[in-house]
Amino acid sequence: MSAAGGAASPPFGRTIARHSLGWLAAANLVGVWLGVSLLWPAAGDLLAPFTFGRWVPLHLDWQLYGWCALPLVGALVAWAFDPGHPAAEHHAAAAFGAWSLALLLGGAGWLGGVVSGKLFLDWQGWTRPLLPAAMHILWALLAAHTGWRWRRLSVLQRSLRALLLAGLLIVPTALYWAADRGGFPPVNPDSGGATGASLLGSTLGLVTIYLLLPALLGLAAPRRGGWLAVALAVSWLAFVAVDRGHASHHDGAQIVALGVLLLWIPLWPLGWGAFGWPAETRPWRHAAAGWWAVLVLSGWLTFLPGLSERLKFTHALVAHAHLAMAGLVTSVNAVVLVTLTGRPAPRGVFAAWQAGCALFVGAMLVVGWNEAEQAAELYRGEGAAQVGFILRLAGGLAMTAASVRWLLDAWSGRKGGTR
């Protein structure tokens, strides 16, 4: 056992890792292609009609529904599945296979131009029921395993699992409904982007999931964690209280409400620190805490009037998105995978990923900051903007190499340490 308090790695940890890392590598490869075609558009023309705009949904949605989601789904499966069931591995393979098939077919549809026009909700036309269908398969397996374990569970465990299953049953329908072109979330009338309330709600959702993660992974709970629950409840109260309509970032209440997230810069890492994580997760957890701090602080600052006007619609937004996805989420998901598989990421992966991410984010932030004055250079593909794009590509290559290296390791026969 490499760390105190941890549960044994489930037998299907490698299945989770392979699917998760497979989508990370695939999405990153598409990202590299996007970076190349922005620098050398003539190269992109070679693949017409599969032009830049056709590839973007693959990069975005494979990252979101593939890499960002699957490790968390893995944690859920690890928590709900009966590890002693003789077909548990097979069931996990079926659940993740269905999910991956949905993503593969979705990618084919997006590349073919079957998209909704709503970012990250491209499930449209014949692709629309794919992921909800895969989610239903997953849900059925979760429910079946819960049923098989029912008699061995305490009343509290039964209640929690029944509650969670009931909540999860809504998700496929919600996704299907959200992908409808007729619905659109509240809009900040002064920026055309998300409102402060929307940003607060989505980030608090992430915080909530992250706070549940150690329990899903079977880590021993700390003695005192009640204060986190109180802080979370207060934060959600702020969300409930603030105007959730089309509110501007010039509205002081929106600024203050979003500022609630600043409290979580120390709170979330402190909450996680109380659990007995495997030692191999340490660098990833530290990186996650670092990216989290930068993400929340920069997110709040760029929401402020003045800064928002300068950075909205610029590549600073690309930087922010990668802060979240490549920085925070990837580091958290690495923690999940290391815990579930009982094996660390291969040597060099952590350094390559973090350096690549930092380079990417830094380059895009600088390009975005200068974009207002240097739009001409950006559109003409010259000057500092072009240097920024080259640096971005370098960062993307480093992250892609790291993800491919890790994927190959997950596919190799080497077994990790069993905790």
Add this chain to the structure above:
Amino acid sequence: MPERVRSRPGSGVAAVAAVAATYVYFLIFAEFAFLELVRAVAPERLRLVMAGLGAGGVLGAMGAARWYAAERSQTQLAWAFRVCAAAAGLALAARGVPLLLAAGVAAGLGLGAQTVWLAAGLRAALPPGRLGLGVGLGTGLAYALCNVPALFAATPRQQTAVALGVALAAGWLPRAFARSSSPSAPAAGLAGAVLARWVVVLLALVWMDSAAFFVIQHAPELRAATWEGAAALAANAGVHLGAAVVAGALLDRGWHGRIAALATLALAVACLVLNGRLPPVLPAAWWYTAGVSLYSTVLVDLPARSGRVSAAAWIYAVAGWIGSALGIGMAQDLASIPSRFVAVAAGTVAVALIVRWRAVTAGALVLAGGIATPGRSADAADAPVSLGREVYIAEGCMHCHSQFVRPRVASDVERWGPAAELGPLLRATPPLFGNRRQGPDLANVGNRRSPEWNRLHLQEPRAVSPGSRMPAYAYLFAPGDRRGDALVAYLASLGAETAPRRQEMIGRWTPRAGPVLPPGEARTRFVQLCAPCHGPEGRGDGPVAGRLSLRPPDWAVTPWRHVPREADAEVALARIIKFGLPGLPMAGHEYLPDGDVVGLARHLRALHRGGSPALVVASPP
């Protein structure tokens, strides 16, 4: 237990030649020259004669199965070739409908029987483990031979004569066939439900092939692109031969399902390119030839490998003859291949194959279907603006272009035009605000760029906007494709309601005081941004100029067209440089710093030799 074969020298060669002869006869005569002979004599009776040909084919195939005798199989096959030869001779001699009809029925009967009996004999005639390769080679050679320019361009009567000769000569080939020592040793597998599935698969493939062939044959431009010129024919021949031989080799490894799936993909793409639903990523002819060769090899190998005469009969009668009739009939009636038919055909093949190739086939075919589906409403007969919006969504334009002018951001309003109210914007399904600007905002592009400029820019972005990162969308403007024009119409519709306000704003605009681009740099910038239309010296002779409806003026001799007499010429020119001329190909450069704009305006004045009298021309609405 391996089947014992009485070896006979030259058996394999004879088998390959027999396969080639059968296909040559079918391709050059039954499918082509014979129909032209009928059309020349009685075009109004073409369908009747074709029905006779098809009915003969079905009867011949089924009858061949009924009267097949293993011990006389070589003789039977030889006589089938001779009946085919006789049918060709009758067609040459015929001068009226009755004889042509008789020739058609005879050709069908002979060909139907010939294919079944040939399939029955191939397993013994070809070396073990090389059946597929032999079939592929024979199939590929036949297609390649039919693409030899001298034969391809020959008159129908000459082609018929060649077919007659080929069939007559092929009548000697069965003698060289090796024969199985066991008269009836069919392989397990191709019977019952499995046979039914394969009949369905091949029916769909023959149907698509026949329809595509007919459409190409009857559209002069497609025909020219596909079959005119020695180079095109040589390329076709190469693709045919290569695809068939590779398919044959893979069939020896049991790749029947995968080859059929690939053939479906290739034919589906060919059909979608032909009906304009897909841009010609590769010429439709290449997709078509590859798909045809792939499935044609399966069509012979599958029943031959099974050794079941009844299986061959069902496949050739239903998939071959009825499939051909359905495909040609559909193309005759509709003059096109509907996308829905392609989708249904591909889906049918997927369902039929899915039992064996559950993951690979379903994935590949749905992948093909997904890629082949251009977008939600591309199939709908929408108004151009609505369709253009769908194209905008499908092509992912929103990933680089926003459609939202921030009302409180002065630089946004100055560059991209007046902001619109949020309420109406939110009623769009969905709003296309976007979140990045790797290119300009498009909320008001309809009053910032003319349709002509947008069209040119979409087709060749860097020819119009040097350095642009935008991909080329020339494929949207392919003949028969409505998407390009629809996208231009959609872009022209954006910002119509803000045009008057923007014109007022432009009228008030003056450059901010500040550093001005030095003359040398201004000239460089002019050459970079303006020379594509105006030419390096402002003579209106840039490389794009000839493609514009209104040629740029030659400033050496022409007075200003759009600078009012009483106006400050530098400011007026700066306004044109920055905001363009509404309705004309002259586009603005809204993103340029004011100092660059003024520097360019001064450079223009330096280039201008067209005399001092200023000419005022009213801008079109």
